[in-house]
Amino acid sequence: MLFRNAARTTTGTGDRADARRSFRTGLRTGALAVVVATALVSCTQASSGGGPDGDVPAASADPAADRAPIEENTENAENADDADRAERDAAAGEPTAEPTPGPELVRDAFATLQATLGESCTPGAGDCAYFLGRVTRELTELDEAMRADGKGPGHFRQPLADMKALFDKVGDDRSEAHLEKHFSAIVGTRDGVNAWMQGHPDDYR
Numbered sequence: 426m427l428f429r430n431a432a433r434t435t436t437g438t439g440d441r442a443d444a445r446r447s448f449r450t451g452l453r454t455g456a457l458a459v460v461v462a463t464a465l466v467s468c469t470q471a472s473s474g475g476g477p478d479g480d481v482p483a484a485s486a487d488p489a490a491d492r493a494p495i496e497e498n499t500e501n502a503e504n505a506d507d508a509d510r511a512e513r514d515a516a517a518g519e520p521t522a523e524p525t526p527g528p529e530l531v532r533d534a535f536a537t538l539q540a541t542l543g544e545s546c547t548p549g550a551g552d553c554a555y556f557l558g559r560v561t562r563e564l565t566e567l568d569e570a571m572r573a574d575g576k577g578p579g580h581f582r583q584p585l586a587d588m589k590a591l592f593d594k595v596g597d598d599r600s601e602a603h604l605e606k607h608f609s610a611i612v613g614t615r616d617g618v619n620a621w622m623q624g625h626p627d628d629y630r
Contacts, residue, residue, distance in 0.1 A: 528569040528570045529570045532629040534567040535628075538615065541563060546608075549605065551601075553604065557601070557605065560612070561595065561604065563615075564618065565592070567584075567588070568592075580628075587617050590614075591611065591614040594607060595607050
């Protein structure tokens with residue numbers, strides 16, 4: 426009787442120990458399975474591009490390849506800036522040609538010549554430089570206006586011939602002493618051109 430009770434007690438205690446060992450073994454096995462499963466999921470996500478960082482492109486193994494597009498864009502922008510700067514410099518360096526005014530109209534040139542009709546000077550008195558220089562200049566401008574007029578030089582044949590004779594006589598010397606030598610020719614040509622123009626009012630009105 427005592428032997429059987431002892432046996433039952435021993436047997437019950439052994440069963441509980443075996444159960445505890447089985448439980449611990451099961452826990453370890455389950456934990457190991459979870460670790461393995463987690464590792465497999467991580468590997469699968471990494472290989473398929475999934476995971477939190479799946480949308481982030483992987484960095485190139487060659488850093489130079491990553492820099493190449495940036496460097497190319499920068500170089501293109503710098504080249505464009507250089508081209509624009511060169512174009513602006515070239516435009517700035519070109520001299521702006523001022524338009525050369527053409528000859529005056531006949532009526533305008535004659536009007537300024539008429540303004541000298543009430544003026545004169547006394548040769549040798551030192552007051553002829555401005556007057557004779559101005560009359561000569563006004564006759565020169567009227568000559569240019571008549572030659573450029575739409576009616577043609579033939580319409581102004583007489584005054585053009587008179588002014589040519591004066592210019593051939595005076596030449597290019599515009600000093601006071603030289604102009605005084607041709608005082609009569611200068612004033613006479615002015616008065617003769619004025620008389621002709623008065624007979625052709627359509628040319629100055």
